[in-house]
Amino acid sequence: MINELDDPASLHALKTFQELVKLLPSTEQAKPQILLLAGGIVTYRDDTGTEIVFRQESNFYYLSGCQVPGSYLVVAYQAGTSLAETPSVDLFIPKAELADMMWSVPPPSIEDAAKIHDVTKVDHPAALPGVLETLAKAYPDALCHTLPRGSPLFPSLPGKYTDILLTSGDKTLAVTDAYLLPALQRARLTKTEAEITAIRQANQISSRAHEVVMRVLGAAVRGAINKAEGAGVSRPLLPGEWLIEKEAEAEAIFVASCRREGSVHQAYLPIVAASTRASTLHYCCNDREFAWGPVKPHDHHNGNDLAHSDKHLDPQVLLIDAGCEWNCYASDITRTMPVGNGGKFTPEARAIYELVLEMQKESMKLLKPGLHWDDVQLLCHRVLIKGFQALGIFKSPSSPGSGSWNSAEAILASGISSAFFPHGVGHSLGMDVHDVPEASKPAVNPTIQIEETKGHESFYSFLRLRLPLEKNMVVTVEPGCYFSPHLIAPVRDSKHINLDVLKRYEGVGGVRIEDVVLITEEGYENLTTVLSDVAWIEGVCSGEL
Known part of the structure; x- marks a missing residue:
C-alpha cells in the first residue's frame, strides 16, 4: 500500500518552499509558511459500493511518499531558521478499524508508517486539530497554503481544519490557495x-x-x-x-x-x-x-x-x-x-x-x-x-x-x-x-x-x-x-x-x-x-x- 521514493519527503518539501517563496510578495517571504493538504480517498462507482482503483493524488504523494487513502499532511517552513534547511513534515494516516481489516488491507500502524516514511512525525487524523492549534500559536503571523479549495480536481480539505488555523492564536494567521499549486508544479517540473x-x-x-x-x-x-x-x-x-x-x-x-x-x-x-x-x-x-x-x-x-x-x-x-x-x-x-x-x-x-x-x-x-x-x-x-x-x-x-x-x-x-x-x-x-x-x-x-x-x-x-x-x-x-x-x-x-x-x-x-x-x-x-x-x-x- 505504501511506496516510498529514496528521496526524503523533506527534500521535495524544501524544493517546493523554495519555489513558493519566489511567488510571494516581498512582505510575506520572511513569514513562517505552512502547507496543509488532504490525500485522496477511496471512491466508488456512482451510488454503489464498488470501489474504484485508488491512486494517490500526485501533489500529496510528492510531499509525503504516502499512498494511504484518507491521509493528511502538514509541512512547516521558515526562512532563517532550522526549518529552512529541513522543514517539519507531519503525516496523519487513518486508524485501522475492524471493518478495514475485514474488507480490505488496513492502513499501517503509526510505528510501521514512521519506519517507512521520512517525516518528522506520524499520527492519526484525530491528532490533526491539536497540531494545527499548536502551529497557529507558535507562528501567529504564518501564511498557510492549500491546494485550490472547492476545486473538483483536488482532494477536498474539510473547512474545519482551516478554521482552526484562523481562530487559534491572535488571529493574524492567513490561509491562501493562490501559491501552493504553482509552486508545486514548478518544483515538479525538474526531477530529482x-x-x-x-x-x-x-x-x-x-x-x-x-x-x-x-x-x-x-x-x-x-x-x-x-x-x-x-x-x-x-x-x-x-x-x-x-x-x-x-x-x-x-x-x-x-x-x-x-x-x-x-x-x-x-x-x-x-x-x-x-x-x-x-x-x-x-x-x-x-x-x-x-x-x-x-x-x-x-x-x-x-x-x-x-x-x-x-x-x-x-x-x-x-x-x-x-x-x-x-x-x-x-x-x-x-x-x-x-x-x-x-x-x-x-x-x-x-x-x-x-x-x-x-x-x-x-x-x-x-x-x-x-x-x-x-x-x-x-x-x-x-x-x-x-x-x-x-x-x-x-x-x-x-x-x-x-x-x-x-x-x-x-x-x-x-x-x-x-x-x-x-x-x-x-x-x-x-x-x-x-x-x-x-x-x-x-x-x-x-x-x-x-x-x-x-x-x-x-x-x-x-x-x-x-x-x-x-x-x-x-x-x-x-x-x-x-x-x-x-x-x-x-x-x-x-x-x-x-x-x-x-x-x-x-x-x-x-x-x-x-x-x-x-x-x-x-x-x-x-x-x-x-x-x-x-x-x-x-x-x-x-x-x-
Missing part, C-alpha cells in the same frame, strides 16, 4: 535522482511490454503459437496459446506484462488502434478486430496467415500508445508496428514510418538545456513538409504546373501540415503523463516571441510544453503523421496537395513514435529501451528475430 530512477523503471517495464506484444505477433506469423488438445474447446486458452487478432487482445497482453513486473497502474488509458483507426489521436476504446478480408490483387500478400486461422489479415498498422506507472511515476511510449503482410510494412506504411522516425531523430539532435520547445515543434513540421514533397503528397516548385508557391517555406507558412501533424511533439512527464500543465505551458509566458520565423500559429495550438528546456526535465518526443479524414477534408483541395498521391497513403491511418527522454547537462538520455528502427520492428513482428 530518485524520481528519475522511478521514471526509468516505469519505462523499462513498459518497453518490455511493447516488445512482448510485438513478439506475440511475430510468433503467430511464423506459426509458433500452438494449441494443445482441448484448447479453446474443453478448456480455456492459456497465455502461451493466445493470438492477437483484436485491439483488446493486444491491450490485455500489454497490461498483463506490466502487472507481472509489479506495476499497479497504467499511467493513462492505453491507446491500441489498428488500421485507419490509428488516425484518431486518443483512440482508447480498443474494441475492434484487426482488418480482415481476401487479399486483393494490389495488396502485398501476407507471408503467413496467423496460426490456426483460415482468414487473411489485410496489411495494416497497429499503433500502441501505452505506459505504466512505477511508484506513481509515469512512462509514455508509442510504437507503430506492422500487422499482416508477413509482419512487414507496406511500401506506403514504411515510407510514412521512416518519415516520422526522421522527425524524431532530428528532434533529438537538438535537445539540450536552453533550447525552446517551440523550436522542436517547428523542426518537425519542416521535416514533415520536405518528406511529403519527396513522396509527392505535397507539390514542390518543380511539380508540373507548379511554381514558387509550392516551396517548402510557402507550405510551412500556410499551416497545411497541421492537418497531418496536429498535436504537439511532446510534453512534460513525471508523476502524471501530462505533468504539471500550468507550469509547462504558463498562461503568462515571456519565453514565447511571436515571429514569422516560428511558422504557422496552428503548429502550437495543442503543444503542451512551451518553455526552454532545463536540466533534469523529463519530456516525451512523439512526432506523428496521420491521415484523418476529418482533418484532411478542409485542405483536400489545397493547391499544395497532389490528391492522387495522397489517396495512396490515406489507408495507412497514422504513425506515431514516442520515447521518454531526460534532459541532461549536455544533451539528453533516452529512457525508453524498446527499439524503433524499421529493421528491428519488422524483424520482431515477422518472427525473424
